[in-house]
Amino acid sequence: MNVRGRAFVFGDKVDTDVLAPGLYMRGPIEVLASHCLEAIDPEFAREVRPGDVIIAGDSFGIGSSREQAVQALSTLGVGALLAKSFARIFYRNALNLGMPALVCPQLQAGRGDDIEVRPADGIVINHTLGREFVCQKIPEELLDIVAVGGLMPWLERKLARERAT
């Protein structure tokens, strides 16, 4: 579940309309993903590589319930999301889709910094700065969901258990 990549840093209240623009919502996810965040960072979708990490301010993912906002990021290979706070529905969607999302108010990082994320321990290391930051842990009750890769795999296992008994 650990992730290591470069930091892409954003401000407060990055909303679902810039993450998953409505204009591309009816088409394939790859097309939508290529427009992810372009309204505030036209280079992002081209530059981001698998394992890279998003670092943001408060209420990341505010707005719509569309989980394509998370899916666009995972399609581009984003490995983890670190923010001062997350919008409620977006946070659920991230964990449900197996995307580690950690609340990390103290975190310091600049664009391109080398970041390691250990979701289960609630630890983020900025290797560029040589500093370790402690995040709020994902609640025990929900860590199960993230550990198996999201709510669908979690549900599959639950149903299999129920069918077995």
Added chain:
Amino acid sequence: MASTLAEKIIAHACQREQVRSGEIVTASIDLLMMHDSGGPRRVASRLEKLGAKVWDPTRVVLVSDHFVPAVDVESAEILALTRRWALASGVRHYDAVGICHVVLQEHGHVRPGMFCVGGDSHSPSGGAFGAFMMGVGSTDITAALVTGEIWLRVPDTVRVNWSGALGAGVSAKDIMLFLCATLGMGNENQAVEFDGQAVRRMSMSERMTLCNMSAELGAVTGVVSADETALHALELAGRPFAGDVARWQSDPDAACLAEHHFDANTLEPQIAAPHSPANSLPASTYGRVKIDQAYIGACTGAKLSDLHMAAEVLKGRKVARGTRLLIAPASTQMTAQAATDGTLQILTEAGAILLPTGCGACAGMGAGIVAAGEVCLATTARNFKGRMGSSESRVYLGSPYSVAAGAVKGEICDPRELLQEAV
């Protein structure tokens, strides 16, 4: 021990005596709503893969509203898939008759004390009926369809009390824009409980606007405890409530995170500047902002009462040259009512273009999206960058009074200027 309304409903849905704010619980769902965008197109294949069926089709309502009417083949395919799934699964499907949050209320689906989830962020609208209704994404909806349950963190309750009465030309929308600016948009894990004389005086439609835009506060939901007005609306919907309304009230001494008091008498019409509902200021403080498009639409701003507000301003007036006014009523039933009571005549004589019922341009999916460099003044709930079309467009938000007045003047103005003038 005393409990807030949200806590009472959640405790009941968990078969518990009481729940505490902050704890994570699993609740049984009384009603699940989803629409064409987040519904079957995203859940059908997952259900198939799981080999699972809907736990109780009588508790599920599906509404096609986002891609209605289809503007391209992709949209048409999504709508066709939605219809096929509805038939096969046996859930109630409202196909192109209005926006989900409005359709639910028109048919009396949301009722006091219910624990409801909706696959749309504006699902808190249902809170106007004294229910707990929260928005979630499609994966949560899929799991809920299978299990009939969902996890949630019990929210803190924040009380927002509006005393007095709203003045002429001021509406629930102005209250919410003001609150977005005052309380901010980061009120996660909170249930906003609206009360006070001004709220009790409101129609259900206006209360729905309050609860709807709790989403913009970042809250889990908004709620107004049920009273005679709510019961009357359920009667009109043909599904009177026979339960115990007294059971679904907040205890006055229940602990809450904060309690805010505002005076409705002094509230001015508010306008939110791009690109956030929290950028709200009194309409009177805006200089000359020219409007290319005025848009009256969405669950937040095109219900019958919203159309009435617009008509009050537009009666005997014309849309300004160089400005276009688009109106997309929130449901076919409301369109019919507006046709019968003369509202549509006033709107169309003023020069408004009538658009189909549906979510339309609000989410950048339907007719009425805007070009780079254009300015739109809209009754919708959100004005995030690029939401209504080009990321280089600028969207302002206001009440139906303010948007209608803006259409007449061709620029942002305080609608009370027009309401006070003789035509």
